[in-house]
Amino acid sequence: MIKASGVTKKVNTSEGPLVILEGIDLEINQGESVAIVGASGSGKTTLLSLLAGLDSPSSGTITIGDRYEITQMSEAERAEVRGEMIGFVFQTFQLLGSLTALENVMLPSELRGDASAAKVARDLLGRVGLEHRTGHYPRQLSGGEQQRVAIARAFASDPSVLFADEPTGNLDANTGAKVIDLLFELNADFGTTLVLVTHDARLAARCDRQLLIEAGKHLPEPQSPARVEARG
Template identity: 65%
Template sequence: MDKCTESPQPPAIILQEVTKRVTTAAGDLTILSPISLQIKCGESVAIVGVSGSGKSTLLGLMAGLDNPSSGTIELAGHRISSMTEDERARVRADNVGFVFQTFQLLASLTALENVMLPLELAGRDDAVDQAESLLERVGLERRLSHYPRQLSGGEQQRVAIARAFALRPDILFADEPTGNLDSATGERIIDLLFELNREQGATLVLVTHDKQLATRCERRLSLQQGALQTTGVEAS
């Protein structure tokens, strides 16, 4: 069952007047101008814009990987903008999954062990069975004992997707998930990502420069030089 239809749910993510600034040798640099938005539980949202527009910075703030310079952020009902890094890490562990452009698999672990890792850290007794089931779901049942260096880019990203969904996160963040893949492989990865997301009913926040990919989401947010240009654009 879609977790967001079980009962009325508050927004998955709320940003109020969020900014990000850094200090450089040339002075203060504004990466994100004040941004206010809400993302509903179960919604799929694409953040689009050219390189350097602030997409990944915005995603990192939403996910609690960084703190804003000003403003407030709520993630899965938690005011993460006023938390310590350890507190934010606990919120992420309980609520969030990640898929990155660079896969971020542990080279010393097999495909099976990479997917098992978050399950074991959560104390799950069924880590092996659950990881095997997920890798079968992404078509890698014959690659369980292979290490990342023995897998193609598309296969590594499938392992990363299986790992991201292992704990059935409430919110999934994907940062340029097809950026290191050829177009055909990228399309298959995106199909898989959306299929698993529909099955688990998670909120999906996707960063991409690919506008065609963005149309797969229910809503698109466009960033230009750190400013939010459009909201509420429905996918065609």
């Protein structure tokens, strides 16, 4: 489903070149749930953006859906693959402030010209328990509610892969647990491959597999859960 080989990310900074990721090799199967864990600054968000085609590596290849070698594609081609196959939940939600909850969830399907966008969006908002908040703007929603709108939006285009960067990072324990349940429920119902970055040991433990990133390198599996927990 997703395959990365020899992926490296280097950037130039005012203090000179910086290697963020080096020699990342990984394979994620269809329907699998994988937690990417590791200390702050180890390169998790960078890796997620590369796997999702939001950014390009300095070297190495990434293939999605066994068909699309996104590292060979132009930005426009990658955008097309993202629209067709990929959902993304950002830690900071990234809802559009001028659109209501319903309009935010509808946007990706509307952009693809999907005539049933409104119905799909309403159904998904119901699934996340927000049928009574469809007309609210993001500023009128609580953090947990915004997170749930972001999850509904990510599932609106029925993605093959859902990437989530610390989906519970801004939530209290209770709401976080509900959001986790919801992610796995939708994951199971839609057969979606789930790749998430998390500092939450409970969330990581629920995934089929954990990938530990340390200083931009992927450590060999298997990882003991105790070690992951110790890293917080």
